[in-house]
Amino acid sequence: MRETQRAAERQTTAQDAAGRGPACRTGLAALQQRAGNAAVTHWLQRQTGDLKEPYATRPTEHPEWGPYQELTEAAGIPQSQADAAWQLLLGGVDSQGALNAEALAKTNVRQEQRDLRASNTWYQEFVRLMTEHLEIRTPTMALWSGGIETSDYAYGKGHTPLERTRIGGVLNVLKLHPDWKLKTPMWNVLSKAFVARATGPVHIFMRAYAPESVLISQEIPQLRLVQELNPDVKLVWHPVYTTPDGRLREITADYQLVDNAEYGGRDICVSVLIQYLRKFHDESNAKATPAHENMEKLIVANGHKEGA
Incomplete structure (x- = not known):
């Protein structure tokens, strides 16, 4: 787990040095910046070490990164917010499977399962970041x-x-x-x-x-x-x-x-x-x-x- 985190942080450092800047920061360091060390540790503990699509640690490689940038720009969402939101969104996707399994194992009550699935740290932080863009x-x-x-x-x-x-x-x-x-x-x-x-x-x-x-x-x-x-x-x-x-x-x-x-x-x-x-x-x-x-x-x- 530590090796995974160190690799992600090295990736982040290299990207920052290449001129991407903090607004486009990726990797677990960006997750820590948005959601805190405890949440990142919990996310890492859920991983099996054999992730098929760990886009949370390489968000710009997701096939919809380009369309997402275009859509958020057209919607008037500031780039710094959009970049951070994308990181959190993909972290949520990557960690949701384990939460879904936990919900099924803990209760048969549908609403309780729904509440447990919705306890995803990344999704909650994503929504907090995007609340102002829910304007009617x-x-x-x-x-x-x-x-x-x-x-x-x-x-x-x-x-x-x-x-x-x-x-x-x-x-x-x-x-x-x-x-x-x-x-x-x-x-x-x-x-x-x-x-x-x-x-x-x-x-x-x-x-x-x-x-x-x-x-x-x-x-x-x-x-x-x-x-x-x-x-x-x-x-x-x-x-x-x-x-x-x-x-x-x-x-x-x-x-x-x-x-x-x-x-x-x-x-x-x-x-x-x-x-x-x-x-x-x-x-x-x-x-x-x-x-x-x-x-x-x-x-x-x-x-x-x-x-x-």
Whole structure:
């Protein structure tokens, strides 16, 4: 382990001497600078010594380093912040696998597993560094569930989802790693920080209702805490259905599809959405099939017969 750290520090020293400067510092010395010696030691202890892609110690060799630089520059994120964030982001990816395994070994409770996976030091520090770049550029924030098209729909209606913030837009383009499970905790930490910035109405768009989703299990509880401190934070719910041509429409209380249907509470919104999917969903409409199947699974899980 010490030899790995010394090699990384030698790499850092050579890069600094070559004129890269502290803003582009790489290797474990950069990790120490951002997250502290204890966290770096913990990261090293998790490694097996046979890393397939230890990009945390050679971040500029990651295939998306160039696109990341272009995206952050276009987003207006200062280079020094962007470079440090990239280092932390890759450190998070490299260390997440071990955290995921620990979470599975320690508990069978899904939320407890999610919390353990989200304890990734690098992701937490990355989000702290990027918090100012979660700024909402429209009057209202948007949250969503049911596919990225729902996020695009919310943005088209004048609200800002996480993916349309400066840093969210950058991350939404990058792949980072083929294993989504190594990236999901980063998005969870980022979404919690995003929700904490709410200062006014938050519009919530649901194409499907999933109690275990990040929206319901994490973002909404966080919003409730924000509401306790700021009564201006109101939750505005929108049940959404996808028509056969791919267009998203909202559902009224009498089950009509319109351009806008708002509800002041989650329960009535969910009820309208589920009842519409049960009574009016066209089986030939492949665009809405995922939401319909999700609804059927939820109903069966709650003791009702499928299709009843």
